[in-house]
Amino acid sequence: MNTPYSTDGHFIHPSILNADFMSIGTELERISTADSVHVDVMDNHFVPNLTFGPSMVEQIVQRSTLPIDAHLMIAEADTEAQAYAEVGASSVTFHLEAARAPVKLARDLRRKNVQAGVALRPATPVEPLLDIIGEFDMLLLMTVEPGFGGQSFLESMLPKIRRARAAISESNLEVSIQVDGGVSRETIERCAEAGANVFVAGSAIYRAQDAADEISALRELAQRHPTH
Numbered sequence: 260m261n262t263p264y265s266t267d268g269h270f271i272h273p274s275i276l277n278a279d280f281m282s283i284g285t286e287l288e289r290i291s292t293a294d295s296v297h298v299d300v301m302d303n304h305f306v307p308n309l310t311f312g313p314s315m316v317e318q319i320v321q322r323s324t325l326p327i328d329a330h331l332m333i334a335e336a337d338t339e340a341q342a343y344a345e346v347g348a349s350s351v352t353f354h355l356e357a358a359r360a361p362v363k364l365a366r367d368l369r370r371k372n373v374q375a376g377v378a379l380r381p382a383t384p385v386e387p388l389l390d391i392i393g394e395f396d397m398l399l400l401m402t403v404e405p406g407f408g409g410q411s412f413l414e415s416m417l418p419k420i421r422r423a424r425a426a427i428s429e430s431n432l433e434v435s436i437q438v439d440g441g442v443s444r445e446t447i448e449r450c451a452e453a454g455a456n457v458f459v460a461g462s463a464i465y466r467a468q469d470a471a472d473e474i475s476a477l478r479e480l481a482q483r484h485p486t487h
């Protein structure tokens with residue numbers, strides 16, 4: 260299986276949230292130089308927006324040459340996350356706020372040979388998670404309120420990224436940090452410098468004239484900062 264990310268590099272994951280779904284094949288081709296496709300699953304309960312379910316994600320998996328990074332913004336994470344592993348996502352990230360048994364869920368996902376991620380809304384502190392962070396391949400720190408693309412980056416999340424990276428390094432763990440929301444040429448370097456190594460960008464890439472150019476520009480800016 261293709262692996263969407265690891266701790267020893269910088270990875271660009273375009274979000275297809277604001278892509279043209281009627282032309283999904285072409286929209287996927289535009290981002291073929293990226294590392295993974297970030298698919299935002301929203302259930303209209305955890306967030307006030309509704310997007311894909313497992314059968315649509317399965318179709319995206321079949322159409323895409325890149326691995327799929329599924330970001331589940333769903334209330335019923337414990338019971339519904341497995342379905343996204345079963346339809347072929349390579350990484351499945353659920354929100355800590357939605358999971359009753361996050362360690363069990365991470366272990367069940369990893370047993371299915373997918374990478375497991377845990378996500379935090381901006382107002383959720385990272386500290387209570389640190390004792391169990393080694394159960395995950397990735398920590399997703401939201402840099403906007405989840406639900407919609409095109410919002411402005413929350414600068415106030417930078418110290419949280421820095422604290423999370425310091426704690427992960429101190430424990431000698433191999434956990435990637437993903438940032439999602441408002442990531443662009445203007446903000447990506449500050450995220451990388453703070454300790455993120457996986458970067459989701461939706462509007463920055465899909466609104467660009469040339470998505471491939473935008474992906475390589477973002478990658479180049481991130482790579483100016485060493486992985487931690």
Ligand code: DX5
Pocket residue numbers: 274275276277297299330403404405406407408409410439440441442459460461462463
């Ligand atoms: C927001 C989603 C993001 C979103 C990012 O809830 O999780 O992945 O699509 O879009 P931009 O990059 O436009 O902020």
Ligand code: ZN
Pocket residue numbers: 274297298299330439459
């Ligand atoms: Zn997302």
